[in-house]
Amino acid sequence: MGQASDERVTSKPVTSLPTPPETEDDASDTALNDSCSIPLPPPTKGATQVLDIDKNTPDAHVPRDPRLIRLTGVHPFNVEAPLSALYDEGFLTSPELFYVRNHGAVPHVTDEEIPDWEFSVEGLVENPFTLTLKQLLLDFQKITCPVTLVCAGNRRKEQNQVRKSKGFSWGAAGTSTGLFTGVLMAELMRVAKPKRKAKYVCMEGADKLPNGYYGTSVKLSWVMDPERGIMLAHKMNGEILPPDHGKPLRALIPGQIGGRSVKWLKRLIITEGPSDNWYHLYDNRVLPMSVSPDEAANNPKWWKDERYAIYDLNVNSVIAYPAHDELLSLVNAPQMYRLKGYAYSGGGRRITRAEISIDKGNTWRLADVEYPEDRYRQYEQTLFGGEVDLAWRDTSFCWCFWSLDVAVEELKGAKDILVRAMDESMNAQPRDMYWSVLGMMNNPWFRVTITEEGDSLRFEHPTQPALQPGGWMEKVKKAGGNLTNGFWGEKLDGDDSGTPAEAAAPEIKLTRDDVDTIISVDELRKHDNAQSAWFVLNGHVFDGTTFMDAHPGGAQSIISAAGMDATDEFMAIHSETAKKMMPKYHIGSLDEKSKTILEQGEAQSDGPAEKRSTFLQSRAWTTAALVEKKQISWDTRVFMFQLEHDEQTLGLPVGQHLMVRLRDPVTREPIIRSYTPISEMNQSGRLEMLVKIYFETPKAKGGRMTMALDSLPLGHGVEFKGPIGKFEYLGRGRCSINGVVRTVKSFVMVCAGSGVTPIFQVFRAVMQDPEDGTRCTVFDGNRMVEDILCRDDLEQIATANPGRCNLIFTLSQACEGWTGLKGRVTGELIQKHCTPDPETLVLVCGPQALEKSIHADLISQGYKDSDLLFF
Numbered sequence: 056m057g058q059a060s061d062e063r064v065t066s067k068p069v070t071s072l073p074t075p076p077e078t079e080d081d082a083s084d085t086a087l088n089d090s091c092s093i094p095l096p097p098p099t100k101g102a103t104q105v106l107d108i109d110k111n112t113p114d115a116h117v118p119r120d121p122r123l124i125r126l127t128g129v130h131p132f133n134v135e136a137p138l139s140a141l142y143d144e145g146f147l148t149s150p151e152l153f154y155v156r157n158h159g160a161v162p163h164v165t166d167e168e169i170p171d172w173e174f175s176v177e178g179l180v181e182n183p184f185t186l187t188l189k190q191l192l193l194d195f196q197k198i199t200c201p202v203t204l205v206c207a208g209n210r211r212k213e214q215n216q217v218r219k220s221k222g223f224s225w226g227a228a229g230t231s232t233g234l235f236t237g238v239l240m241a242e243l244m245r246v247a248k249p250k251r252k253a254k255y256v257c258m259e260g261a262d263k264l265p266n267g268y269y270g271t272s273v274k275l276s277w278v279m280d281p282e283r284g285i286m287l288a289h290k291m292n293g294e295i296l297p298p299d300h301g302k303p304l305r306a307l308i309p310g311q312i313g314g315r316s317v318k319w320l321k322r323l324i325i326t327e328g329p330s331d332n333w334y335h336l337y338d339n340r341v342l343p344m345s346v347s348p349d350e351a352a353n354n355p356k357w358w359k360d361e362r363y364a365i366y367d368l369n370v371n372s373v374i375a376y377p378a379h380d381e382l383l384s385l386v387n388a389p390q391m392y393r394l395k396g397y398a399y400s401g402g403g404r405r406i407t408r409a410e411i412s413i414d415k416g417n418t419w420r421l422a423d424v425e426y427p428e429d430r431y432r433q434y435e436q437t438l439f440g441g442e443v444d445l446a447w448r449d450t451s452f453c454w455c456f457w458s459l460d461v462a463v464e465e466l467k468g469a470k471d472i473l474v475r476a477m478d479e480s481m482n483a484q485p486r487d488m489y490w491s492v493l494g495m496m497n498n499p500w501f502r503v504t505i506t507e508e509g510d511s512l513r514f515e516h517p518t519q520p521a522l523q524p525g526g527w528m529e530k531v532k533k534a535g536g537n538l539t540n541g542f543w544g545e546k547l548d549g550d551d552s553g554t555p556a557e558a559a560a561p562e563i564k565l566t567r568d569d570v571d572t573i574i575s576v577d578e579l580r581k582h583d584n585a586q587s588a589w590f591v592l593n594g595h596v597f598d599g600t601t602f603m604d605a606h607p608g609g610a611q612s613i614i615s616a617a618g619m620d621a622t623d624e625f626m627a628i629h630s631e632t633a634k635k636m637m638p639k640y641h642i643g644s645l646d647e648k649s650k651t652i653l654e655q656g657e658a659q660s661d662g663p664a665e666k667r668s669t670f671l672q673s674r675a676w677t678t679a680a681l682v683e684k685k686q687i688s689w690d691t692r693v694f695m696f697q698l699e700h701d702e703q704t705l706g707l708p709v710g711q712h713l714m715v716r717l718r719d720p721v722t723r724e725p726i727i728r729s730y731t732p733i734s735e736m737n738q739s740g741r742l743e744m745l746v747k748i749y750f751e752t753p754k755a756k757g758g759r760m761t762m763a764l765d766s767l768p769l770g771h772g773v774e775f776k777g778p779i780g781k782f783e784y785l786g787r788g789r790c791s792i793n794g795v796v797r798t799v800k801s802f803v804m805v806c807a808g809s810g811v812t813p814i815f816q817v818f819r820a821v822m823q824d825p826e827d828g829t830r831c832t833v834f835d836g837n838r839m840v841e842d843i844l845c846r847d848d849l850e851q852i853a854t855a856n857p858g859r860c861n862l863i864f865t866l867s868q869a870c871e872g873w874t875g876l877k878g879r880v881t882g883e884l885i886q887k888h889c890t891p892d893p894e895t896l897v898l899v900c901g902p903q904a905l906e907k908s909i910h911a912d913l914i915s916q917g918y919k920d921s922d923l924l925f926f
């Protein structure tokens with residue numbers, strides 16, 4: 056494929072016009088006949104099928120190409136093409152292989168709705184206005200030009216090999232080129248007339264995400280600069296924008312990272328300062344190398360500093376051929392091999408050289424560079440309804456292709472091939488990687504290794520995208536090489552530092568050095584039960600069997616993880632103290648093949664959703680859509696979720712909890728917390744959760760999960776798993792604690808704040824059954840009266856059962872007129888109302904400080920540990 060030949064990467068013949076003319080302008084397109092010298096889109100069949108894997112996602116309306124490599128599981132859709140397939144398409148990428156970066160679900164816009172799509176131009180302008188897409192196309196001049204889009208995460212997998220960044224693993228195909236048709240944004244600005252202080256144009260899309268609508272900004276002066284070609288596009292390669300690429304309207308910011316080109320565009324807001332959109336602040340930045348993931352998470356100042364925001368792309372180049380794992384037979388080999396690849400730079404800066412080294416960077420040879428974009432500069436006619444008017448522009452916004460013929464004999468004697476590019480400002484790719492928390496803008500020299508295997512040469516790229524194994528970086532890392540030693544992890548003479556850079560990350564060690572047993576996935580899966588529960592964290596195997604009884608989360612949580620990879624949940628919900636206990640349970644490591652098998656598949660649900668009678672599954676995540684959000688107070692909400700079908704019940708025993716998982720839309724890191732729903736356990740079709748939102752304040756960071764939940768749009772799916780917990784109320788005084796059943800005559804229930812939810816479940820279950828003679832004394836402590844959650848429900852239950860329960864609220868900051876108790880829940884208060892009794896069980900749920908003080912007080916009053924249960 057990559058062998059010497061005269062094949063060209065640029066001109067693909069076009070046999071027909073992609074779409075019939077929609078306007079008079081289109082009809083006047085120059086016939087795209089054989090004499091046409093511009094590269095035209097590759098023949099495209101266009102994806103027409105909704106793939107099976109998308110059918111149960113919010114993108115069930117989007118047809119896609121199965122060749123695309125999914126980088127973040129099934130949903131949201133973040134994909135790149137195999138590098139060779141992308142390169143073989145030539146200068147323009149067909150829509151079905153164009154990379155996609157979606158933070159969430161694709162807004163559903165039908166063809167009929169396109170002309171009426173509205174967007175606004177507002178903010179610091181004399182004439183704010185709203186326009187339909189139809190008006191935009193009728194009233195403004197349209198242009199067509201080629202633009203290369205590049206995701207700032209392109210080549211991030213290499214960064215992740217050095218040290219895991221907060222971003223998913225793009226290979227080297229996070230880039231694509233389209234021929235876009237639309238209107239210059241500057242034309243709209245001229246109508247809107249920005250006011251004196253206006254400096255930025257903020258853009259907002261229609262995709263509502265956990266942290267609001269996707270949005271970002273660019274400078275107004277850039278928008279007004281005709282050289283920069285900033286535009287709104289409605290067509291790509293002559294066709295309506297595909298849903299994944301912004302149908303029906305997107306911004307295009309040539310020469311800048313793809314993240315600035317907002318899709319499904321709804322608003323242009325002219326402002327004095329840069330965008331304060333969450334995605335502008337927390338995405339698309341290169342923080343200083345010295346900022347660790349922890350520091351970045353704990354110190355918001357890094358994210359608010361515009362100096363670290365990425366706009367222009369940096370200079371980059373990649374080797375496409377030889378492809379990864381390509382074998383070049385030395386038997387009857389051609390004399391020459393043609394090395395080929397792509398290069399691009401940012402801000403309209405042109406690539407002025409691409410250089411190849413086959414002696415580790417000691418000497419460099421100049422490659423040929425071909426700029427297909429230039430051919431449009433000579434084409435001054437309309438194309439796809441837009442004028443091609445690039446003759447006067449000095450900027451270059453597309454990728455170019457480099458190639459160099461090298462004697463096969465020379466490759467035989469070489470260990471690797473390196474490429475580096477330079478742009479017209481003499482910006483050159485560095486030899487060494489600049490690692491940063493988000494792993495963006497990775498652009499060191501691209502290196503392909505050469506290994507002689509029998510009669511052939513095998514070529515290896517640095518990495519393969521997503522979880523795909525392969526690449527020389529993985530090998531170097533496994534062999535203990537230091538990828539950041541400036542020599543691609545190879546040992547230099549006299550260098551005995553074998554420590555991978557990752558070891559520098561301050562992480563708690565979960566493993567023991569003296570454990571070296573290798574375990575297969577088949578062996579692991581035999582230990583998936585209460586008698587023997589093995590589970591995997593970061594590729595290492597742990598035996599949790601002996602810890603089941605002592606596990607604060609109950610034996611069931613360990614059993615649920617048995618035989619599986621529990622890394623995400625474990626890391627998300629365990630404290631440092633818990634992590635420090637892990638070496639004691641470390642029994643071995645998975646072999647490489649087993650790791651891949653486990654990584655590739657999360658446990659699948661048992662059977663199709665429509666057939667399952669209960670929603671929760673202990674070993675697989677199931678998704679319910681948020682259908683309603685009720686505001687209870689300024690910081691408290693009830694979130695209502697629709698289960699998979701109306702007859703389905705939740706499947707959560709009284710007193711147990713479930714896990715909720717949301718993924719950070721930028722980094723895809725999971726956020727997992729446990730909650731107790733407030734809906735009745737036997738209610739079918741619905742699940743209700745009462746949640747107090749911990750907002751960010753100048754003093755506190757705010758709760759990641761609660762803030763993300765609060766900003767979820769209706770219709771968004773949330774994942775659940777469970778049940779978990781060691782306690783279960785079986786009814787009529789019978790309780791199960793870690794599977795051991797005992798009967799109690801009364802409960803003392805102590806809670807504070809949102810700790811009321813598990814208490815409420817048990818209290819309601821006891822009181823709902825008229826035959827249940829168990830007595831309950833509930834102590835519920837809060838700061839102010841507004842903070843008392845479920846107050847009405849609790850009081851109604853108490854009023855209906857006067858002889859069986861006592862409900863005591865106490866407030867630490869009571870307002871005037873509060874006639875109830877004042878102060879916190881203390882041992883003294885409990886002593887006033889209850890006496891220790893072997894037939895009483897105390898249930899406690901609240902902040903750690905409360906649980907600690909109640910524990911100490913009650914033990915001193917004569918309660919036994921076996922009679923105290925902390926949720």
Ligand code: MTE
Pocket residue numbers: 153154155156157158159204205206207259260261262269299300301312313314315316317318319
């Ligand atoms: N616009 C919206 N509304 N929502 C998004 O998630 N992703 C951005 C940008 N515009 C995004 C968006 C990012 S990070 C990139 S790299 C490009 O879209 C990708 O464009 P593409 O999917 O058309 O290739």
